[in-house]
Amino acid sequence: MSDNLEVPSWRDPTLGTMKRVALWLFSEIGEGNSFTMESLLSAFPNQQGSRRMRDLRTFDWEIEPLDRLDRSSYLLRRVGRRVWEPGVTRPARGALTSSQRIAILSRDGYKCTTCGIGPGESYPSSDDRGPAILHVARMKTRTAKGLIEEVLRTQCAACNVAERTGQLIPQDSQGAREAVAALSAGQRVQLLVWIMNDSRTRSEVEKVWDLYRVLPADAKQELAAHVGQLVEAEVATE
Known part of the structure; x- marks a missing residue:
């Protein structure tokens, strides 16, 4: 859109919240400057300001936390599409083909690259999220040259939602140290x-287990019977 168009006020109540958040960032913060989540929520109390800020990323806005483990301060690295202007839409994305999706899942070992859970497995915490469902997520990453690139990686539905909404909480490092101490030297x-x-280097039996987990119910029963027959035959020859 033309730079000659008048920029409306972010305080205009007739505009949607996402447009107002974009205008607030554009006029009050400015590209290359930082801001706090507290200031955003103060400007948009009870209006889902943080969610609308995240929505702007789908319009090529580059907004990232100053500290990945502390999402209280953000950097407006780049102003994307001016969503307040008429006719502005999200950039088109090509849909993944089935073969592309399978290739990404296979590359990542059919495991969530964030938490490591496999398809159909239960989460270790005692919540009611149910069995894990894996997706191929589109993630933006910064290269060594400072460029933003989109990468595809496997993520479970829970981690994908948590990361997109800024709710992904890092695990306790002390707990991890204690778990390491309990391991053998090998x-x-x-x-x-x-x-x-x-x-993670996956063993051959784990790879077969991953294949089993994504089979239809009848195929699972057939494979279970087949493995049972093989084990019985091997036991009988001992």
């Missing part, structure tokens, strides 16, 4: 390999 070596590679 297990700690294996953990270090995973950490250095930023990827």
Whole structure:
């Protein structure tokens, strides 16, 4: 849109909240400057200001926390599409094909790249989220040259929602240290390999388990019977 168009006031009550949040960021904060969540919520009390701010990212606005573990302060790195102008729409995205989706899931070992849960598995906490469902999520990442690129990675539905809404809470590092202390020396070596590679090496039996978890119910029963027959035959020959 033309830069000659008059920029409306962010205080205009006839505009939607997302447009008003965009105008507030554009006129009150400015590209390249930081702001606090407290200031945003103060400007838009009881109007879902934080959610509308996140919605702007789908219009190419680059808004990121100054500290990934503390989402109280944000940087407006780039002003995207001027949503308050007539006719502005979200950029089009090509839908993933089935083969593309399977390729991403396979690459990530059919595990959520955030929490590590597999399809159909139960979450370790005692909540009622039900079995895990995996999706291929579109995530934005910054390259070494400072460019924003979209990457595709596997994420469970719970982590995807938590990350998009800014509710993904880091785990207690002290608890992780205690868990590491309980491992054997060999297990700690294996953990270090995973950490250095930023990827978990999956055994062959785990890969088959992942395949089993995504089979239809009748195919699961058929495979269970097949494995049972193989085990019985092996036991009989011992």
